[in-house]
Amino acid sequence: MDKYSLVKRELIKEDYDGITQVNEKLEIAKMPLAIESIGFEKIKVEIISPQDKLETFKSSISKYKEQRDFLMCDVTSNLSVDLRFGTIGVREVLRFMFENRHLDIEPFIRQLIFRDFYAYLLFHIPELEQHNYKYSFNGIKDEKKFELFCKAKTGFPIVDAGVRQLIQTGNMHNRVRMVVASFFVKDLLLPWQWGEAFFAKYLLDYDKASNVLSWQWSAGTGVDPQPYFRVFNPYLQSKKFDKDGLYIKRYIPELKKVEAKYLHNEIYLLEHDIKGYPKPIVNHKAASKIAIEVFRT
Numbered sequence: 001m002d003k004y005s006l007v008k009r010e011l012i013k014e015d016y017d018g019i020t021q022v023n024e025k026l027e028i029a030k031m032p033l034a035i036e037s038i039g040f041e042k043i044k045v046e047i048i049s050p051q052d053k054l055e056t057f058k059s060s061i062s063k064y065k066e067q068r069d070f071l072m073c074d075v076t077s078n079l080s081v082d083l084r085f086g087t088i089g090v091r092e093v094l095r096f097m098f099e100n101r102h103l104d105i106e107p108f109i110r111q112l113i114f115r116d117f118y119a120y121l122l123f124h125i126p127e128l129e130q131h132n133y134k135y136s137f138n139g140i141k142d143e144k145k146f147e148l149f150c151k152a153k154t155g156f157p158i159v160d161a162g163v164r165q166l167i168q169t170g171n172m173h174n175r176v177r178m179v180v181a182s183f184f185v186k187d188l189l190l191p192w193q194w195g196e197a198f199f200a201k202y203l204l205d206y207d208k209a210s211n212v213l214s215w216q217w218s219a220g221t222g223v224d225p226q227p228y229f230r231v232f233n234p235y236l237q238s239k240k241f242d243k244d245g246l247y248i249k250r251y252i253p254e255l256k257k258v259e260a261k262y263l264h265n266e267i268y269l270l271e272h273d274i275k276g277y278p279k280p281i282v283n284h285k286a287a288s289k290i291a292i293e294v295f296r297t
Helices: 003-030 050-058 061-067 080-085 090-099 106-124 143-150 157-169 174-187 192-202 208-219 234-241 246-251 266-271 284-296
Strands: none
Touching: 050 090, 061 106, 090 106, 106 208, 143 157, 143 192, 157 174, 157 192, 157 234, 157 246, 174 192, 174 208, 174 234, 174 284, 192 208
16 A cells, blocks of 8 residues: 555544544533533422413312412412423413403412513613612621521421421422511511522522512512511411411421410410420511611611
């Protein structure tokens, strides 16, 4: 074989090797991206099609207005994740609702309108993502209180149960979200931005506009007419919406042997030691008075 043929053969081999390497890189690029590599953790989630959820919701929508706040009643649509990721469109949901207008659909449609309203606000006033719309007070940065909150060790059963549900499932009941957020910004006087970031880390249905503006609503700093002096009482809320403590005990097994009536009793929780569960880190009655005064001034 002459010298020319040998050189040509080597060049062809180099080209072939180069193409092979490129193809190998392309095949690697086609491989699914591991969610762990971008900071997420895998959890098991039951997958139900949004259309099936709508059909299920149709049978309970008549109870939505009266029972949606009760923690052990599943009368919600469960469509928040689907709406967030676009596996169903809000117009499709609306069409379905109006096809069933003989049912009491107004309370649910009002929630869809709020979702769109918050998206509109954040688009036109993007600074709301980090800054209050009204009032200059922006919380007190207390790392210790924040850590106890994140670890579900506040000593407030309904709050800790909600945080545990969020961490374990990526979800939190809507009524509990309001109670938890109010506790965070009023009882603990922590910056709402910290709470918003904590929810963003775990919520499967995380939507920036809905989350940010809902936290501003809870803090009384947003565009909604939510007064700063409105403070949710976590004990009255749990007594009204989880009277038997079933939701609380589902996520806090340490409290299974405690009578339900004591789970809604601040004095009992402050004065008694419960094995494996902390005492309340603040006195709600005193903390709410301080919060109202701070916001007022």
